[in-house]
Amino acid sequence: MSRLLQETLLAxxxxxxxxxxxIADEVRMxxxxxxxxxxxxxxxxxxxxxxRGDRVAIFMENTWQCALSxxxxxxxxxxxxxxxxxTKRDKLAFILRDADAVALLSEPHLAREFTAAxxxxxxxxxxxxxxGPLPPRTASLDDMLVDMPHTPPPQSSISLDLAALIxxxxxxxxxxxxxxSHQSMLFALRSLVEYLRLEQSDRxxxxxxxxxxxxxxxxxxxxxxGATLVLERSFAYPAQVFNVMAAERVTVFxxxxxxxxxxxxxxxxxALCFDNVRRVTNTAAALxxxxxxxxxxxxxxxxxxxxxxxTECKRVSYLPPEQIGQKPESVGIAIPGTxxxxxxxxxxxxKPGEIGTLYVRGAHVMLGYWKQPEKTxxxxxxxxxxxxxxLCTHDLFTVDADGYLYFVGRTDDIIKSRGEKxxxxxxxxxxxxxxxxxxxxxxxxxxxLLGQSVQAFVSVLDGSTLSEGHIKKxxxxxxxxxxxxxxVTFLPELPKSANGKTDKNALAAMLATLIPxxxx
Numbered sequence: 001m002s003r004l005l006q007e008t009l010l011a012x013x014x015x016x017x018x019x020x021x022x023i024a025d026e027v028r029m030x031x032x033x034x035x036x037x038x039x040x041x042x043x044x045x046x047x048x049x050x051x052r053g054d055r056v057a058i059f060m061e062n063t064w065q066c067a068l069s070x071x072x073x074x075x076x077x078x079x080x081x082x083x084x085x086x087t088k089r090d091k092l093a094f095i096l097r098d099a100d101a102v103a104l105l106s107e108p109h110l111a112r113e114f115t116a117a118x119x120x121x122x123x124x125x126x127x128x129x130x131x132g133p134l135p136p137r138t139a140s141l142d143d144m145l146v147d148m149p150h151t152p153p154p155q156s157s158i159s160l161d162l163a164a165l166i167x168x169x170x171x172x173x174x175x176x177x178x179x180x181s182h183q184s185m186l187f188a189l190r191s192l193v194e195y196l197r198l199e200q201s202d203r204x205x206x207x208x209x210x211x212x213x214x215x216x217x218x219x220x221x222x223x224x225x226g227a228t229l230v231l232e233r234s235f236a237y238p239a240q241v242f243n244v245m246a247a248e249r250v251t252v253f254x255x256x257x258x259x260x261x262x263x264x265x266x267x268x269x270x271a272l273c274f275d276n277v278r279r280v281t282n283t284a285a286a287l288x289x290x291x292x293x294x295x296x297x298x299x300x301x302x303x304x305x306x307x308x309x310x311t312e313c314k315r316v317s318y319l320p321p322e323q324i325g326q327k328p329e330s331v332g333i334a335i336p337g338t339x340x341x342x343x344x345x346x347x348x349x350x351k352p353g354e355i356g357t358l359y360v361r362g363a364h365v366m367l368g369y370w371k372q373p374e375k376t377x378x379x380x381x382x383x384x385x386x387x388x389x390x391l392c393t394h395d396l397f398t399v400d401a402d403g404y405l406y407f408v409g410r411t412d413d414i415i416k417s418r419g420e421k422x423x424x425x426x427x428x429x430x431x432x433x434x435x436x437x438x439x440x441x442x443x444x445x446x447x448x449l450l451g452q453s454v455q456a457f458v459s460v461l462d463g464s465t466l467s468e469g470h471i472k473k474x475x476x477x478x479x480x481x482x483x484x485x486x487x488v489t490f491l492p493e494l495p496k497s498a499n500g501k502t503d504k505n506a507l508a509a510m511l512a513t514l515i516p517x518x519x520x
Contacts, residue, residue, distance in 0.1 A: 003159045004182045005220070006074035008189070009035055010152060012226040019200075021223070023248060024064040024231035031226070034068055040148035041072030041141075045103065048125065048144065052077035052156055055099040055165060058211075059083045059092065059106040059114055062233045065129040065141070066210055067219050069105050075152055079162045081177075082211040085110055086480040091426075093117035095167050095175055096124060098371065103127065111135035159183040165370055166213055168311045169414065169423040177370030178311045187363040188314040189224050191335045192217060195318050196252075196279055196305065202227040204252040205245060207235040207259065213311050214283055214419055218254055235259050238266050242274075249276045253299065256284040256418055257291075257449040264294055272298045283307040283315075284419025288448050289328035306331055308407060311421070312366045312379060313391050316340060316358070317405050330404040338362030341390070342399045352401045355408055360391040413504070415444035415452045420482045422454060427485065430478045431456060434471060436464035439494045441502045442485065445511055455514075456485035457507055459493045489514065 002008045009031075012021075017032035029037075050056060056073045058080055060066035066082075073080040081099050083092060092113055096104065103125045106114050111128075115135050118124050127141040128134055163185050165177040198204075204222050206229055208215030222229040230248045232241055235255075245253075253274070255263070260282065266272060280295060280302045287306055295304060303321035308331035310316065317340060319332030334340040342356040343349060350356035361383065368376035380389040396408040415422040424442035431440035439459040444452035460466050468488040475484045495506035 002186060004074070004155060004157055005163045005185050006038075006071055006152075006155070008186075008220070008224045009038065009071050009075075012223055015226060016200075019226060020228045022064050022067060022229050022231060024062070024067070024229075025233075027064050029064060034071075035152075036150040037145075038068045038071035038075055039150050039152050040145045041069065042075035042153050043148040044144040045072065045076040045078065046153060047148070048103070050076050050078050050102060053079060053161065054102045055079045055081050057081040057083055057096055057099065057101040057104045059085060059087070059104055059110060060129070060210075061085050061107065061110075062206070062210055062215070062231055063107070063129070064231065065105075065107075067229070067231060070210070070216075070219070071223075073105075074163060075155075077153075077155070077157055079165060081165045081167070082216065083167065084209055084211040084480060086482075087113065088478055088480070089113045089116035090478075091175065093120045095177075096121055098175070099165055099167075099177060105129070105141065106138075108132070108135055108138075111138070157182065159186070162367070166216075166311050169421040169426060174423075174426075176372055176375060179367040179370055180314075181367055184364050184366065185220070185314075187337065189217070189220055191337050191364065192315060193221055193225055194336045195320075196221075196281065197303075198225050198227065198252065198279070200226045202251045202279075203230055203248055204228070204254070205230045205232070205241075205250045206254065207232045207241060208254065208256070209234075212419060213314060214254065214256070214309075217314065218252075235262065238262055242266070242272065245274055245277075250274070251276055252279045252281070253277050253302070254281045256282065257287055257451070258418060260287065260291055260295065261449050263298065264291065267294070267298055274299055275301050277302045279303055279305065281305040281307060283309055284416075284451060292324055292328060308332070308405070310393060310395075312393075313360050313362065313364045315364070316360055316393070319404070323404070327400075327404050330400070330406055333404060334360075334362075335364075338364060340405065342397050342405070350399065353398055355396050355398055357411065358393045358395050358397045358405070360393065361388075365389065365391045410444075413443075415442075415454060417444070417447070417450045417452050417454060418482050419451075420480075422483050427454060427456065427475070427479065427483055430475055431458060431471070433478070434466070434474050436460050436466045437471075439502065441494055441504060441507055443504060443507055443511055445487070445514070447486075450486075453486040454483065455511060456488045457491055457494060457510075458488060459491050487514075 013031040013035040021031040021034040022029045056078045129141045163182045167175040206218040277299045306319040317332045339361040341359040383390045394411045427442045445455040447453040495503040
């Protein structure tokens with residue numbers, strides 16, 4: 001049994017080196033070829049000073065190089081830090097600095113962001129996967145690999161060591177690095193594969209970013225069981241993805257509600273049917289129950305899984321597909337090998353139908369937040385056993401008489417949209433930087449497809465000609481696409497509480513009157 005995450009690749013290649021591991025950008029790689037590349041990259045990183053436990057950032061699109069760089073970093077003994085390629089320079093610089101990254105693996109077309117970030121980090125080494133001209137301060141990743149051994153370097157890490165830092169937004173506006181060990185990620189992998197009933201013969205589609213843990217685990221699961229990953233850059237061009245799905249006989253389709261909405265819209269225009277797909281999975285936001293029967297038209301042979309999770313433990317619960325008709329609004333039961341508790345303010349289990357806070361027990365729980373002991377203490381609470389720590393999700397749930405979970409809402413102001421956590425403060429900071437905006441406040445608006453959408457309230461200076469479209473465009477220069485406000489509401493001034501602060505409770509009440517407008 002593998003003790004380290006990278007050992008899953010080595011175990012798989014030893015069983016069937018010729019089996020197709022990865023299909024991406026018309027490149028097809030066997031497990032032998034994929035392992036060869038990852039091992040050469042590992043040796044190159046070591047030759048260039050990467051040591052056990054060093055953080056190496058991966059700032060790439062969904063390419064085969066991105067996928068294999070994850071294993072290259074692990075085989076070198078490093079900790080991979082996968083960063084969304086939409087990340088802007090200031091946030092990128094913060095993550096690189098916070099993680100104490102020693103190196104960055106990227107692509108030339110992202111140079112506008114990473115070179116600006118690197119100006120703040122003079123010791124950072126940057127390597128690009130490219131054959132053409134390279135940006136300043138950048139070396140060729142391909143040149144690094146020349147003459148490097150294709151056998152695995154000696155491994156000295158242990159299962160308690162860090163495997164990954166996964167950055168997620170925090171309430172202060174600064175991203176937090178979620179620390180996951182080899183042990184926690186391998187445990188999650190085994191549990192996911194068990195309840196999803198995945199097999200070596202499966203062909204998993206991934207249109208989700210590998211920098212998003214839902215996308216990342218499609219890669220990790222495929223390698224763990226020796227299956228094939230069909231990697232697409234995004235779902236921006238559905239017709240292209242549909243052609244790939246049919247040609248490659250995809251068997252597993254992971255999505256989020258926005259993807260399923262696009263899928264159903266395409267189905268309305270021209271009937272779709274993918275009868276090779278046998279698993280359809282959803283997380284990030286609740287899948288509208290009305291989607292269930294319509295998705296069965298497209299995936300007639302598939303089991304549909306509704307799930308709930310968060311980066312701090314990867315996955316919390318799943319609804320067994322046999323129960324989707326009986327409990328269409330539930331997010332199910334704890335994943336195998338774990339336990340969930342819905343507790344009241346006194347720490348006692350709630351009765352069926354009562355609302356409480358969800359806590360999670362299991363080996364998949366994060367070690368904590370990188371360099372953030374106070375925020376770690378906010379999320380990890382003492383458990384029943386000495387030294388044990390429970391993950392407090394700070395999400396409100398009910399549980400029914402059969403032990404099935406139902407999501408009610410959040411207890412903090414973090415917005416969760418498309419599975420990504422968004423700090424209102426981070427968006428507000430950008431809004432305040434726009435000339436003409438006097439006041440700004442950001443809330444999450446209920447959204448049946450996104451989970452929540454970003455709603456901005458602003459007041460502007462006299463004479464300002466700012467429009468909603470102009471504000472969104474300016475935000476897009478500074479924020480990832482999923483953080484850009486979906487709606488901007490102009491007010492003469494924002495409501496204030498007795499202490500003179502912006503009254504977000506009053507704005508939330510106002511938001512309730514806008515809900516009909518913001519429904520998709």
